[in-house]
Amino acid sequence: MTKQPYIRLFEEIHKEDIPLVGGKGANLGELINGGVKVPPGFCVTAKAYSDFIAERNLDKYILELVNGLDIENHEQLQIISAEIRNLILTTDILEPIEMEIRKAYAQFQRNLQVDDLYVAVRSSATAEDLPEASFAGQQDTYLEIEGIAEVIHHIKKCWASLWTARAIYYREKQYFDHFDVSLSAVVQKMVNSKKAGVLFTSNPITEDHNQMMINASWGLGESVVSGMVSPDEYIVDKSNNQVIEKHIATKNFLIVKNEKAVGTTKVAVKEFLGEDLVTEQCLTESEIDQLSTDALRIEKLYNSPQDIEWAIDSDTDELYILQARPITTLKEEETNVIEQAQAESNRVSLLRGLAASPGTGSGKVRKIKDITEISKVEDGDILVTIMTNPDMMPAMKKAAAVVTNEGGRTCHAAIVSREFGIPCIVGSNNATEVLTEGMEVTVDATRGVVYQGILEEKQEETKNDRNVESSGIEQINLHQLAPITGTKVYMNLGEPDLISKYSNLPFDGIGLMRTEFIFTHLVGAHPMYLLRNGEEKQFIDKMSEGITKVAQDIYPKPIVVRLSDFRSNEFRGLKGGEEVEPIEANPMIGWRGVSRYISPEYEEGFRLECRAIKKVRDEYGLVNVWTMLPFVRTTWEVERVKEIMAEEGLKQDQQFKIWIMAEVPSVIFQAEEFAQLVDGFSIGSNDLTQLILGSDRDSGILNTMGYFDERNPAVKQAIKMLIHAAHKHDKTVSICGQGPSLYPEFTEFLIREGIDSVSINPDTVADTRRLVASVEQRLILNKLRSI
Numbered sequence: 174m175t176k177q178p179y180i181r182l183f184e185e186i187h188k189e190d191i192p193l194v195g196g197k198g199a200n201l202g203e204l205i206n207g208g209v210k211v212p213p214g215f216c217v218t219a220k221a222y223s224d225f226i227a228e229r230n231l232d233k234y235i236l237e238l239v240n241g242l243d244i245e246n247h248e249q250l251q252i253i254s255a256e257i258r259n260l261i262l263t264t265d266i267l268e269p270i271e272m273e274i275r276k277a278y279a280q281f282q283r284n285l286q287v288d289d290l291y292v293a294v295r296s297s298a299t300a301e302d303l304p305e306a307s308f309a310g311q312q313d314t315y316l317e318i319e320g321i322a323e324v325i326h327h328i329k330k331c332w333a334s335l336w337t338a339r340a341i342y343y344r345e346k347q348y349f350d351h352f353d354v355s356l357s358a359v360v361q362k363m364v365n366s367k368k369a370g371v372l373f374t375s376n377p378i379t380e381d382h383n384q385m386m387i388n389a390s391w392g393l394g395e396s397v398v399s400g401m402v403s404p405d406e407y408i409v410d411k412s413n414n415q416v417i418e419k420h421i422a423t424k425n426f427l428i429v430k431n432e433k434a435v436g437t438t439k440v441a442v443k444e445f446l447g448e449d450l451v452t453e454q455c456l457t458e459s460e461i462d463q464l465s466t467d468a469l470r471i472e473k474l475y476n477s478p479q480d481i482e483w484a485i486d487s488d489t490d491e492l493y494i495l496q497a498r499p500i501t502t503l504k505e506e507e508t509n510v511i512e513q514a515q516a517e518s519n520r521v522s523l524l525r526g527l528a529a530s531p532g533t534g535s536g537k538v539r540k541i542k543d544i545t546e547i548s549k550v551e552d553g554d555i556l557v558t559i560m561t562n563p564d565m566m567p568a569m570k571k572a573a574a575v576v577t578n579e580g581g582r583t584c585h586a587a588i589v590s591r592e593f594g595i596p597c598i599v600g601s602n603n604a605t606e607v608l609t610e611g612m613e614v615t616v617d618a619t620r621g622v623v624y625q626g627i628l629e630e631k632q633e634e635t636k637n638d639r640n641v642e643s644s645g646i647e648q649i650n651l652h653q654l655a656p657i658t659g660t661k662v663y664m665n666l667g668e669p670d671l672i673s674k675y676s677n678l679p680f681d682g683i684g685l686m687r688t689e690f691i692f693t694h695l696v697g698a699h700p701m702y703l704l705r706n707g708e709e710k711q712f713i714d715k716m717s718e719g720i721t722k723v724a725q726d727i728y729p730k731p732i733v734v735r736l737s738d739f740r741s742n743e744f745r746g747l748k749g750g751e752e753v754e755p756i757e758a759n760p761m762i763g764w765r766g767v768s769r770y771i772s773p774e775y776e777e778g779f780r781l782e783c784r785a786i787k788k789v790r791d792e793y794g795l796v797n798v799w800t801m802l803p804f805v806r807t808t809w810e811v812e813r814v815k816e817i818m819a820e821e822g823l824k825q826d827q828q829f830k831i832w833i834m835a836e837v838p839s840v841i842f843q844a845e846e847f848a849q850l851v852d853g854f855s856i857g858s859n860d861l862t863q864l865i866l867g868s869d870r871d872s873g874i875l876n877t878m879g880y881f882d883e884r885n886p887a888v889k890q891a892i893k894m895l896i897h898a899a900h901k902h903d904k905t906v907s908i909c910g911q912g913p914s915l916y917p918e919f920t921e922f923l924i925r926e927g928i929d930s931v932s933i934n935p936d937t938v939a940d941t942r943r944l945v946a947s948v949e950q951r952l953i954l955n956k957l958r959s960i
């Protein structure tokens with residue numbers, strides 16, 4: 174029996190002490206004892222909380238309050254929660270506890286030899302690290318606390334935070350005994366940080382265990398953890414600590430110590446640190462190196478990928494680790510890190526490009542120019558071409574990987590490869606020159622590198638396969654683990670057959686069904702050509718068959734079918750297309766989308782598309798099928814197209830929704846007018862970015878130079894305007910471009926702006942759902958805290 178039952182110094186703590194000091198406290202002890210630089214401190218043990226509750230007879234009183242509670246009654250829950258928290262805050266703590274805290278604090282101050290000691294007081298719940306009871310974020314942290322009276326007060330606030338409405342609700346729902354969960358308070362020296370953030374020792378986006386991801390911003394790390402700023406992002410190669418990718422963010426705010434009151438305050442970077450720092454790279458090369466080295470050590474200590482909070486002290490420039498916990502969302506990877514590093518040093522890289530669809534594939538190079546050469550591609554080949562087009566899809570499906578000279582992350586090759594789970598590198602510039610016919614290569618499309626020869630990772634599955642196919646157990650888990658989110662998480666799909674592969678993913682519907690895949694694979698011919706030959710029934714049957722397959726599979730979840738959006742050059746590739754399609758100089762901004770539907774040269778073809786939709790809804794009763802109109806430019810064309818649709822029996826009403834894509838800037842500027850004509854918008858961020866920035870989405874040059882970027886402030890401003898305008902008219906806003914599948918911080922921005930749903934690639938559904946849930950949770954918590 175220790176002399177001090179209520180206090181443990183970090184040095185005295187080990188990982189088995191969770192019941193005493195909670196998950197966070199145990200981790201800090203483990204880190205310090207493992208030689209990691211952690212700000213010093215002590216824990217007020219969970220026994221202090223439970224003795225306080227028991228000896229002051231609060232348990233009986235609290236139970237009475239909770240037992241009579243209907244937790245679904247939000248108002249009642251809030252009142253009871255406030256009452257319990259107030260009770261804890263206003264009841265004196267036990268004398269022995271207070272004495273021990275005072276003694277520890279005084280000793281701590283003497284050891285550190287500082288007069289004005291600032292500490293952080295953090296909650297460390299004893300059930301925190303139970304996977305089935307992820308309490309992360311449900312208890313509070315208080316920063317920049319000074320003086321023993323404030324410390325004691327904030328320890329009590331930590332105790333009280335076990336009784337927030339959310340925590341009570343959660344425990345009731347999970348059938349936890351309220352008093353089985355206890356709480357220790359961590360008192361730790363405050364790092365006066367000039368920069369801080371988080372680090373994941375395994376890339377959480379690509380799940381690549383050979384990479385780390387660092388997020389960094391100015392001031393205290395709370396700005397990053399709370400999602401207040403979009404931090405800089407650095408992807409680091411773990412074999413040599415080299416940065417392989419970085420995104421320097423616009424960091425408008427930072428959190429600093431409040432000089433006028435207890436705690437912290439948010440200030441503008443521009444005013445506090447100077448304008449330059451808003452866009453300046455936060456971390457130096459040597460800081461990244463040191464951080465990476467420490468992170469690897471921690472990962473080794475725990476023998477699993479870690480999510481680490483860190484800070485760099487402004488006075489001493491020293492790096493501190495504030496917290497480390499396992500990344501639970503990653504899957505197992507058997508790759509031996511050392512073997513991997515050795516293998517990497519022997520690799521000869523031939524080419525680099527943009528990683529457009531993650532995964533690795535190796536095989537023989539097959540270069541193709543156009544449809545006449547697609548038969549050259551055999552199963553497992555590496556398809557190399559200037560740029561893919563719909564004609565090449567049969568060859569793409571056989572390929573182990575695709576590499577193109579041109580294109581960005583939203584080009585045809587990128588979209589189709591992600592749909593099929595084929596590793597793909599685009600915008601390599603000169604793949605067709607560097608790679609020779611029949612050459613054996615390995616395409617690492619997670620890093621965007623083509624290596625010489627067939628390398629070990631050949632057997633590695635692509636990301637899609639790992640996510641979806643590897644085992645039934647995993648599929649069930651994806652569903653079971655999927656958090657419920659307010660923002661709907663939809664999935665993009667094109668190829669109807671793939672629904673069986675993806676149907677176990679945790680999505681709420683299909684937010685974009687690209688019918689072009691049906692045109693290419695099921696119909697195979699141009700609708701106007703079929704009409705000319707009296708074969709229109711074939712079109713209606715095939716198109717309705719493709720849509721039915723998906724709609725039936727996911728019923729009653731909605732499926733938003735986007736009607737044809739081929740450009741004229743792509744329509745020409747369909748059978749009979751050459752006879753009926755014009756040659757345009759700029760098809761990307763030419764006769765596409767609604768402009769086509771309402772012109773005499775295609776109207777009849779469009780009517781066939783409408784009849785296919787009607788057939789699915791009427792004959793199969795699949796009323797979960799809605800429609801979406803692409804490349805809308807004007808309100809008058811929407812009025813006209815709606816007339817045609819109504820004539821075909823597709824009248825907009827409660828049961829049948831018509832959305833338009835917001836991908837031409839005119840829709841943003843006139844969003845309120847459009848909102849009165851339609852049920853919803855889906856942001857086509859691929860085209861919208863292209864048109865706002867005047868940056869060809871297929872230009873490899875502009876893409877690699879960073880011009881094409883959905884995160885550009887002008888694009889974000891447009892999206893913000895649209896969401897606000899649509900919501901004024903109670904219309905829903907979704908997004909179906911590649912942006913949220915590529916950049917988590919972009920998804921976070923969308924949620925903060927109040928988007929109603931996001932529609933993403935199948936390979937990011939599970940991750941995005943978790944991200945959406947955590948951002949929503951943070952928003953709710955911030956709101957609750959500000960009440």
Ligand code: PEP
Nearest residue numbers: 836857858859860909910
């Ligand atoms: C878009 O433009 O963002 C979009 C989803 O449509 P597509 O990529 O098919 O043009």
Ligand code: MG
Nearest residue numbers: 836857859860
């Ligand atoms: Mg588009």
